[in-house]
Amino acid sequence: xxxxxxxxxxxxxxxxxxxxxxxxxxxxxxxxxxxxxxxxxxxxxxxxxxxxxxxxxxxxxxxxxxxxxxxxxxxxxxxxxxxxxxxxxxxxxxxxxxxxxxxxxxxxxxxxxxxxxxxxxxxxxxxxxxxxxxxxxxxxxxxxxxxxxxxxxxxxxxxxxxxxxxxxxxxxxxxxxxxxxxxxxxxxxxxxxxxxxxxxxxxxxxxxxxxxxxxxxxxxxxxxxxxxxxxxxxxxxxxxxxxxxxxxxxxxxxxxxxxxxxxxxxxxxxxxxxxxxxxxxxxxxxxxxxxxxxxxxxxxxxxxxxxxxxxxxxxxxxxxxxxxxxxxxxxxxxxxxxxxxxxxxxxxxxxxxxxxxxxxxxxxxxxxxxxxxxxxxxxxxxxxxxxxxxxxxxxxxxxxxxxxxxxxxxxxxxxxxxxxx
Amino acid sequence: xxxxxxxxxxxxxxxxxxxxxxxxxxxxxxxxxxxxxxxxxxxxxxxxxxxxxxxxxxxxxxxxxxxxxxxxxxxxxxxxxxxxxxxxxxxxxxxxxxxxxxxxxxxxxxxxxxxxxxxxxxxxxxxxxxxxxxxxxxxxxxxxxxxxxxxxxxxxxxxxxxxxxxxxxxxxxxxxxxxxxxxxxxxxxxxxxxxxxxxxxxxxxxxxxxxxxxxxxxxxxxxxxxxxxxxxxxxxxxxxxxxxxxxxxxxxxxxxxxxxxxxxxxxxxxxxxxxxxxxxxxxxxxxxxxxxxxxxxxxxxxx
Numbered sequence: 006x007x008x009x010x011x012x013x014x015x016x017x018x019x020x021x022x023x024x025x026x027x028x029x030x031x032x033x034x035x036x037x038x039x040x041x042x043x044x045x046x047x048x049x050x051x052x053x054x055x056x057x058x059x060x061x062x063x064x065x066x067x068x069x070x071x072x073x074x075x076x077x078x079x080x081x082x083x084x085x086x087x088x089x090x091x092x093x094x095x096x097x098x099x100x101x102x103x104x105x106x107x108x109x110x111x112x113x114x115x116x117x118x119x120x121x122x123x124x125x126x127x128x129x130x131x132x133x134x135x136x137x138x139x140x141x142x143x144x145x146x147x148x149x150x151x152x153x154x155x156x157x158x159x160x161x162x163x164x165x166x167x168x169x170x171x172x173x174x175x176x177x178x179x180x181x182x183x184x185x186x187x188x189x190x191x192x193x194x195x196x197x198x199x200x201x202x203x204x205x206x207x208x209x210x211x212x213x214x215x216x217x218x219x220x221x222x223x224x225x226x227x228x229x230x231x232x233x234x235x236x237x238x239x240x241x242x243x244x245x246x247x248x249x250x251x252x253x254x255x256x257x258x259x260x261x262x263x264x265x266x267x268x269x270x271x272x273x274x275x276x277x278x279x280x281x282x283x284x285x286x287x288x289x290x291x292x293x294x295x296x297x298x299x300x301x302x303x304x305x306x307x308x309x310x311x312x313x314x315x316x317x318x319x320x321x322x323x324x325x326x327x328x329x330x331x332x333x334x335x336x337x338x339x340x341x342x343x344x345x346x347x348x349x350x351x352x353x354x355x356x357x358x359x360x361x362x363x364x365x366x367x368x369x370x371x372x373x374x375x376x377x378x379x380x381x382x383x384x385x386x387x388x389x390x391x392x393x394x395x396x397x398x399x400x401x402x403x404x405x406x407x408x409x410x411x412x413x414x415x416x417x418x419x420x421x422x423x424x425x426x
Numbered sequence: 427x428x429x430x431x432x433x434x435x436x437x438x439x440x441x442x443x444x445x446x447x448x449x450x451x452x453x454x455x456x457x458x459x460x461x462x463x464x465x466x467x468x469x470x471x472x473x474x475x476x477x478x479x480x481x482x483x484x485x486x487x488x489x490x491x492x493x494x495x496x497x498x499x500x501x502x503x504x505x506x507x508x509x510x511x512x513x514x515x516x517x518x519x520x521x522x523x524x525x526x527x528x529x530x531x532x533x534x535x536x537x538x539x540x541x542x543x544x545x546x547x548x549x550x551x552x553x554x555x556x557x558x559x560x561x562x563x564x565x566x567x568x569x570x571x572x573x574x575x576x577x578x579x580x581x582x583x584x585x586x587x588x589x590x591x592x593x594x595x596x597x598x599x600x601x602x603x604x605x606x607x608x609x610x611x612x613x614x615x616x617x618x619x620x621x622x623x624x625x626x627x628x629x630x631x632x633x634x635x636x637x638x639x640x641x642x643x644x645x646x647x648x649x650x651x652x653x654x655x656x657x658x659x660x661x662x663x664x665x666x667x668x669x670x671x672x673x674x675x676x677x678x679x680x681x682x683x684x685x686x687x688x689x690x691x692x693x694x695x696x697x698x699x700x701x702x703x704x705x706x707x708x709x710x711x712x713x714x715x716x717x718x719x720x721x722x723x724x725x726x727x728x729x
Binding site for chain 1: 484488500504506509510513569570573574575576593596597675678679680681682683687688691692693694695696697
């Protein structure tokens with residue numbers, strides 16, 4: 006063993022490491038040793054999938070331990086228990102909160118093989134050269150730091166990345182078309198008295214407030230300077246509108262976990278609510294009609310990425326880089342895109358999807374055959390198209406990103422009041 | 427003479443008298459030590475920590491040592507706090523009244539109407555069956571039952587009793603209290619049943635011989651003698667309900683709040699000092715409630 010480590014170090018000194026990483030998945034010199042590595046990853050349920058851990062074991066040889074938590078717990082853990090994880094799978098707004106604690110270390114982009122192919126949203130913020138940057142914590146604003154060890158974010162690409170983007174999506178309202186029976190095209194419908202007692206919103210303050218802002222703006226009640234960074238006055242006004250709606254019985258319930266949102270929708274307790282893409286998939290796979298309704302004001306978007314614990318070093322760090330390169334190499338991307346998410350490097354995922362799947366999920370084309378989820382449930386018939394259309398149509402219509410505001414603490418207290426109201 | 431006798435029984439008789447005084451004291455301390463240590467480490471120390479942290483400050487992602495009253499100032503300065511404490515007391519009071527009524531009735535039936543002891547034990551065990559599964563499962567199983575298209579509503583509609591599903595069955599104060607009563611009635615039954623079993627049947631016979639009706643002997647004999655059991659059950663139910671947060675969250679669909687939810691929200695948002703301050707106030711409140719309850723009945727004397 007020790008002899009092998011010596012040889013690996015020598016190679017590293019020779020500067021071949023980058024070449025070796027790029028040549029992935031070529032067999033590594035330390036292939037034997039890396040099998041003993043165990044990386045502990047935690048994150049939200051969306052991407053912490055056991056299938057991924059199994060595939061890592063198959064393809065890379067080392068063990069990946071997954072822990073799935075809700076967004077709040079993820080933040081808590083990343084901020085307070087740095088030794089409990091090696092890889093943090095977190096969202097960009099969480100990164101803004103957690104990065105200053107120094108619990109994560111920056112990644113050298115020259116060791117990321119597919120770095121150049123990562124979509125623009127995560128690099129300069131622009132999907133296409135002429136697209137406008139949405140409000141909120143846009144991923145590229147917290148994606149880079151000037152140098153290793155810095156706790157401030159850099160304004161442009163620097164070669165030191167905080168999170169390697171993994172998945173992202175554009176969120177909107179989910180509806181039950183069979184129970185509503187008419188077209189829905191604006192966020193303002195969430196507070197329409199027609200749906201009294203049949204609406205819901207999620208009880209995660211940092212995301213819920215954004216949905217609220219989309220609604221208030223669509224109603225024409227409030228004009229925000231920046232929905233992702235509201236002033237106290239804007240926060241007060243927003244909560245006033247929603248508190249009134251709550252007291253009038255607009256909401257059936259609030260949900261905090263994925264399962265709750267699925268059950269609310271599937272049981273018909275709720276006909277319109279803030280929802281996440283795979284939750285729609287889960288409702289549909291029970292044979293219940295459910296639409297992820299595109300709305301004229303645009304989407305509320307979010308992005309996730311993996312960050313490395315600052316305590317990672319040596320062979321574990323090498324393994325982590327290998328894992329990241331593997332993550333971006335396509336298999337995971339294909340898996341997640343078949344659930345309705347997007348991969349940070351879409352073109353590599355294409356090889357792991359059928360032409361029909363790629364057309365349906367990414368290009369917004371009519372399905373030429375039955376579309377199934379990665380677990381085999383039927384999601385769409387031939388001839389159906391994806392809600393919202395193609396990648397460019399959906400990600401190009403992002404109105405704001407999930408965010409953490411300067412007035413976050415104030416907002417949180419207001420949120421508590423809203424729940425108690 | 428006793429001294430001599432002891433010297434015979436004790437090994438190493440040379441310095442027996444000295445050993446006796448030191449040994450007795452030491453053994454006493456040693457005997458008290460395990461419990462004392464457990465209490466210090468697992469009860470006292472955490473509470474002290476919570477009190478200390480309640481004066482600390484917090485940023486987005488960390489807490490820092492400080493001595494400030496901000497957390498308390500905000501707590502007492504917000505009318506939400508009062509509303510939430512009121513809601514907590516409301517849940518506790520209603521749940522207490524219902525569990526007492528049901529618990530007392532069940533215990534009374536078990537203790538005085540069921541004649542054979544084996545039948546008593548069998549029925550008592552029957553009461554504990556719901557406890558074979560977890561709290562959460564017992565609670566969540568109400569949700570499909572009470573929902574808009576749930577069993578309760580569809581049955582009522584089938585019977586023609588209602589035309590529209592009853593919305594207040596689920597995600598309301600009703601469902602929260604229903605779950606509380608379901609979860610905690612047994613905590614009332616057990617102590618009351620226990621004290622009732624200890625009532626000397628002779629007393630009831632005497633009451634009857636003196637011409638008391640069934641109701642009179644219930645009010646004047648059984649009720650006073652069951653007070654300690656009622657009090658113990660009350661303490662169980664009140665503290666459980668006041669400290670709960672998950673029942674309120676699930677059964678109200680996150681629409682209602684009690685103090686526990688306030689604390690859990692703060693914790694999930696990394697606002698530990700503010701959560702600690704709320705916890706301290708809740709602890710003081712609960713202790714005061716128990717203090718008042720204990721004024722009515724001296725449990726220790728009656729046990």
